[in-house]
Amino acid sequence: MAVYTTIQENILCPIIFDHYSIEIDHLQPIDQGISDSNYLLTDRRGVSYILKIYENKDILGIQAELYLLEHLYRMYFPVPRLYPTNIGLTYINLSNKYACLCEYIKGESGSVHNIYQLQELGSFVRRFHTMNRSFDSTSYTYFQNEIFDLDLTYFLNNKETSVIDETLGHFNLYGWIHGDLFPDNTLFRKDKLIGVIDFGEARKGSYYFELGVIFLSWCVGKEIDQKKIRAFMEIYNEYIDIPYSEDWIIPWIKVSARYFHNLRKNIELKRNIKISSLYLNNLEDIFKRQMQVLH
Secondary structure, X not given: OOOOOOOOHXXXXXXXXXXXXXOEEEEEEOOOOOOOEEEEEEEOOOOEEEEEEOOOOOHHHHHHHHHHHHHHHHOOOOOOOEOXXXXXXXXXXXXXXXXXXXXXXXXXXXXXXXXXXXXXXXXXXXXXXXHOOOOOOOOOOEOHHHHHOOXXXXXOOHHHHHHHHHHHOOHHHXXXXXXXXXXXXXXXXXXXXXXXXXXXXXXXXXXXXXXXXHHHHHHEOXXXXXXXXHHHHHHHOOXXXXXXXXXXXXXXXXXXXXXXXXXXXXXXXXXXXXXXXXXXXXXXXXXXXXXXXXX
16 A cells, blocks of 8 residues: 655645644654545644545545535534634645545444444444435435446346346435445444544445445455344344345445455556555455355
C-alpha cells in the first residue's frame, strides 16, 4: 500500500491553518485504503484528525459522499465528524486535488472471528438502509451499472445469473450503500461498533450487493460460515425483509468477490503497485481460495 500524493509537513501545516485555523504539529501517512491518500494529523493540543486526499473522484462524487457523511453524523450514526473550513466548505483544494478533514476515531478494526461484532454491524446496516430510503442527493451514481459491466461468465452458473438479474429488479431494496464494509473499515471498542469509515465506495445501489460484500469479507474463510450469516441476518431483518437463503447469498458473494478483485487489480495495473492491507495481505491467494469455497 502506498500514499499516492506525498506532501511535506512544512507545506501542509500552513495550508491546514489557513483553511481550518488548526496548528498541526505532526503528520503521518496511513497505509490503509487503496483508492485515496490518507494522513493522520495531530495538532499541538494532541487532538488527531484524518486528512483524506481524493486521487480520482470527481467533484460531484466527492460532494455526494461528504453530504451523506454529514447527514449520517447528524443522525447520530457512528461515523467521523467532518470539519468545515473557515468559510463553511467540507473540502479544500490541495496539490491540485480535493481533500477533506475529518475526525480520527480511535478503535480496533473489526475481527472476522468475532460474531458479536458482526451483529453490531448488522444493527448499523439495518438502520442505515432503513434511514436512507428517505435520504437523497442530487449527485450520485447507480452502483448496478458497474455490476452490469462485470464479466461474470466464469463465476456464475445460469441459475445464479438469473438470481442476480431477479434481485436487481427488487427496487424496494435499493438505496444508499456503503459499498465497502470490510472489517478494516469498521472500528470497535470492546465489541461495540464506534466507527464506520471510508465512504469512498458509497452510492445508490442494491442492498444485496452490500450484504454480499459483508458476507464475503466477514463470513468466508476455509468455508462459508452460515452461522455467522444467520446471526447477521437475524439482526438486519428486524425492519428489512430479505429472507435468508443460499439461493441469493452465494451468487452475491461471488459478484462482490469479482467486483473487488477487479477493482484492486485495475488499481495495481494503473499505479504499478502491489496492494496489501490489514485484510488483504495476499489478494490472489484469498480470491482463489474464496472462489474455490464458493464453487
